[in-house]
Amino acid sequence: MISEYMEHRVNSLTESGILSAVTVLMALIGVYVPFLGLVAILLWPLPITVLVVRHGFRWGVMAAVVASVLIAVIIEPTVAVRLALAFAPVGLALGYGYRLGWSGIRLVTAAIVVSVLAKGIALMMVFFLTGIHPxxxxxxxxxxxxxxxxxxxxxxxxxxxxxxxxxxxxxxxxxxxxxLLPLVVVTMGLLDTMVNFIVAGKVFKRLGMEVPVLPPFREWRLPQAFAWLFGASLVAAYIGHANEIPILFQAGMNGYMAATLAGLVEGVVVFEYAMAHYNWSRWASTIFLIMIFMNGLLFQILAIAGILDTVFDYRKKFFGAER
CATH class of the missing domain: 1.10.287 (Helix Hairpins)
Known part of the structure; x- marks a missing residue:
């Protein structure tokens, strides 16, 4: 019994050391290697996720702390602070959700919320430490x-x-x-969460583990809250502009753009569902989508149609999809 416990501790320490070294290497690539560095930074939380799933939350936290200290010594303390605060929580959240067997939707939603909050805190911390706009x-x-x-x-x-x-x-x-900088932060949180969720799923599958998955893209349906956000944001932006209230105007513009992007995703989902329903080929639907994205008016129509779909559910009304 004792020998098994000691063996487990040794394995955890060994793997924690290796994955901590990997995170430091990825940070070095992220800082000093153009283009590839962006990929390295996006995937920086991945080793932490793997460690949490395999050995527990505590080991993931320890690895993040060790890696951050090493990055502070080798590269720069501010880089270590930004990575530790902005990206480590994403790896911890994904690993925690994977370990508890959460569904794909619950896991991604929780990780996105954690990621956005973490990046907001990291940016404020950088501003507090340096006095420089992030x-x-x-x-x-x-x-x-x-x-x-x-x-x-x-x-x-x-x-x-x-x-x-x-x-x-x-x-x-x-x-x-x-x-739109607040929306940029939200987009960053969404992007790194999805990238790490997808890549981590492939890694765990290779290790023979069962992983949660998201529903097929054609079955996605965003909540009605985005339609309310769209309307409220337009009102807020108008009032803020008319009465010269910058913070209200900024909030309205960010909400409007967030709702528009969400509507665009929903619009593409409905479009893909309709193309599959009428047995259109993948090539034909792709060409039509490219044409829509290249035309500003059609682009807006698709986004607004997607926002309206969150309320009216075209797939149920016109194609008999079951909910």
Missing amino acids: FSGQLEMLRESYTQAAEMYKGMGMNEVQIEMAKQSFEHNLGVIEI
Whole structure:
């Protein structure tokens, strides 16, 4: 009995050390290797998820702490803080849900909530420690890139009036990006959760484990709350703009865009369901979707149709789908 316990402890320590080293290596790739670094950062929580599932929540926390300390020493303390606060909770949440056998929907929903909260806390912590806006570097990089491009076009003889108009358009778009930064944080939380959920599922399947899965894409149906969010956000954005209340306008714009993106997903789901119902080929439906995404008006129609589907359920009304 004692020997089995000691063997388990040794295995846990060994695997924890190996996976901690993997997280440090992924952080190094994320900081110093272009393009591949983005993938490494997105998958940074994965070793923690594996460790929690195989050995328990405590081992996952210990590995995250050890990896963060090593990253602080090897790279930079602020990088360690950002990774530990923004990404480690995602790995812990996914591992915890996998270990308890949660359904795919419950697991993904909980992990997304944890991820978004973690990234919000990480950004506030970075601002508190450095006094620098978390996205200031990226926004400044965009401005510098545009300035260089404008100089290049000017050297090629481009009309200065056109360059000035392009500059005004660019500054407007950059202002929109700044307004939508909260939505960027939510999107980041959604993206890294889904990537790690999918990859972790493949890893655990290779290890012979049963893993929770999400319903088929054509059966997805988002809650009616997105329709209410869409309407309330339009009202909030209008009142905020008309009465010069920046925070209300920003909240309204972020809610509007979030609801629109959700409606777009729902619209694609309904479109795919209709194509399958009428036995259209995959190639035909893909071509039609590409055409829709390339046309601004059709793009908006698809998003609004998706938002309305959360209320009216077209698949049940028109195709007899059972709920």
